[in-house]
Amino acid sequence: MEYRTTRFSLPTSSPSLKKPIINSSNLTSLSINSFNSSYIPYYDTYPENLTISLELFQSLSIERLKILKTIEQVLTRLNTTLSTAPTNKKDEIEKLLRKELKDKLNYLKFMIFPSFTGASSADLQNDIISHYILRLAFCPTEEERRWFITYELELFRYRFQVLTKSEQLNYLNDSSSNIKQFYELVTDEEKKHYKDSLISSMIIKGLVNTTTIAKSFETITYFRVRFQHVPDLVRKRSCFLAHGYAYVSDNDIISFVLQHFRMNISYQMTCSSKKYESMQQIDTRIELILKMLRKKRIHGTHTTMTAFNETEQTETITFEMLNGLSKRSFPLCMRYLHEQMIQQHHLKHLGRLQYRLFLKGIGLSLDECMKFFRHEFVTNGSMNPAQFEREHVYNIRHAYGQEGKHTSYTPYSCMKIIQDPPPGVNEHHGCPYKHWDSATLKHRLAKDYDINEETINDILDKTKQHHYQIACQIYFEYQHKVKNYGVGINHPNQYFHESRKLLTGATTNQNNTPQI
């Protein structure tokens, strides 16, 4: 049954799945705002009736994927995002990005290294085509869509920040885009009326001085937008709100532009994914390229193992082995969860989720996992068997994909564990380096885990700089008595695999089958 589908319809052509047949004379059909000498297209119209060669199709898409993956790596390494980083760190990110991509780009070079003369129409065409090829490649699953959108947004932000204020205004004012209908300029009269409120809304975390703001207030242009369109500013309480509208200064307007961009792609890719499912066949040559792109996204480099192949286990693990393993091969987050489980014979919900999926990931079978939980909760703990049956059996089976949606859930990555809600009272999940205060961390590392002072100081140092995963790596190196091991820790299960590799000399099979 259709449920008011018109609600979300966009006044743009709907995305289709035609192979882009490109004819250069037809370029006017793309919304390129080249007149404004701007570098960024709106990506709100699907390229149609254009023809390109298969080679170009492939190289454009690989090049764009390279850009996105580089952004991902740089941000992971610095453990930040462009939207949250303070200004000085932003410069660092941009510098690093340019360094990494130097001499590696051809068709899309202008996106990262804009020139004074602006972009040619051929440049912009390549930009748009490559964007849409990746959209197509990454629309099928939610995880791929999320990944693509995240890094496209970061790329967009990078490019938008390079523009001057007047170029940014031109971008907003371009009649070929629908963005214009979503904001209004605040009149001088209204600005005067709300002056005090507007000024008080701009002070975030005491970074800006009131008197400087009052001085520059006159020169600021304000935009009036629906509050839904600037969730970032609403969240940080850094815009003035009245009657459902947010008053956004030209310094912050990027939030609005990005949200517009996000909404558009997000919606259109969801639509595409539905069509993709029903598509019987795409041209096999195209399909091969798309598959290759999906594979490259996951296995392109070391640092981005986002998924684990559960069949690559070399040891059979039983629940009796967990005590030993937890000491030798578990990252601190899991080791601590395990110990809490053994000591208290119980874990709260979020701790169970985090730990259970990790156990699944290291190859503990459903039966063993069930035994383990029953052993702790019922045999050693005080839970009565009936309650265990009622409340936990289903959940454990569910995690293994045996109940409900029958999805086999992926173990949590470091990113997820770090960003998820912090542990509350009597909860033990989360990332120790992020969620424990440094006194607790220091105490436990020294007392419970017998780690030497020098290493502890190293770890504390990194956590203070918010490099949680690097702190984890130091712990890893200490536990395995290796130095500069060179594998970034980004997943508790990856930690475990690396550990087993070192300790048992087992080689894990790197030729994973693609996850499609």
Next chain:
Amino acid sequence: MSNEEKQQDTQEAPVTPWNLAIYYRRIFPSHIYCKWLAYGEPAACPQFSQREFSFTLENDVYRRYLSFSNHIEFEKELIKMCPEKIDIGAVYSAKPKDHKMLSTAQFYPIERELVFDIDMTDYDDVRFCCRGADICSKCWTLMRFAMQIIDRVLHEDFGFEHRLWIYSGRRGVHCWVSDQTARELQSSTRQAIVEHITVINAGKDSSKRVTLYTPLHPSLQHAREIILTEFDGYACLEQDFLGDDQRIERFLRLVPDDNILFYIFKLTERWAAFKQHTDGMINSVTATNKFRKAAYTTLIDEIMFEYCYPRLDANVTKGMNHLLKSPFSIHPKTGRVSIPIASDALPYFDPCKEGSVPKLSELCQQVEQLPKQNEDIENGKTNIKQKDFNQTALKPFIDIFSRFVQRSQTSKQDETLAKSDFNTMLSGEI
């Protein structure tokens, strides 16, 4: 059985299956209730038929993903299943009762009131009169602060017109924002709203949890004004928040330097003396001591916020598919009805006042005492039900609810026009 004996009975078990059966057959306002959830559409509209209900039956049996094709079926099932508690979930892309046959691509929440849940237990570290599930008129002031502050934000800042405040029946309040724009918000935007409102950083029990900067954001300035109206009377007299050493110790955690002098302040004037001391610090500290000065500038506000600012259960607001106890559901532990609070009564409402919240047993007694002709309801199907609740203590609350439902339906058309384009951008979250 004398009246007194009856009362004893009801005190022992605030909720009995027998009473619930009477309540659902003769008192529960199903008609208006279903009209609310249909939002001006016909009774069998997707808004209603694809809405998830959850019933809690005897012995804590939860039945999730219930759905009813129209108000007649709803009422029939309600009387048949006689739930101890009713929860309302989201409107889904398909009928929730079919969810087992559908994939996640086919079954996902599409609409949900913007809801807030404020629970008194979250305030345990700043109230000294009660703990846990207990409440009294003294600590209820915190809920009145919360309702006024959040209601103002929702109305004046976010522009929401249709806000229904509900007393949960025990120790908290809920708010249901029913504007169409609110119902269509994505969960990330809901989260942004929660964070916009949130000032108290949870989790850090030991240290100071509120940090403010001058000038305050306009929204917080308003909150401050609301708290100021009652702060001295509430904190100093009712809670006596500086009354003994333990409380003073808790208080001193918020103060940048331990002020031993504080202990010798005269008992009745500690807060006033402290404010004076702070003023002195702000004005006297020399330029070399900038940091201390900065710490003192916002200190009084931070303390007031720490003790009085609303504490939200963020997860309830964030998740579209989160369940929330329904208005007019009975609280299983207290037997009290979850009643609406009139919007102009937010600053005064007090559930601890005798007779302010109807109890299930009382309502049942009231209908049982009605003249005979109303009792053969099983045969009659006309307006008897309406008549019954009109003659109980629930009537004023049903009136509040009806007015709310009425208003949210008349403005539906204007709203549809106003929002037209904006939602094109608020499309499928991913």
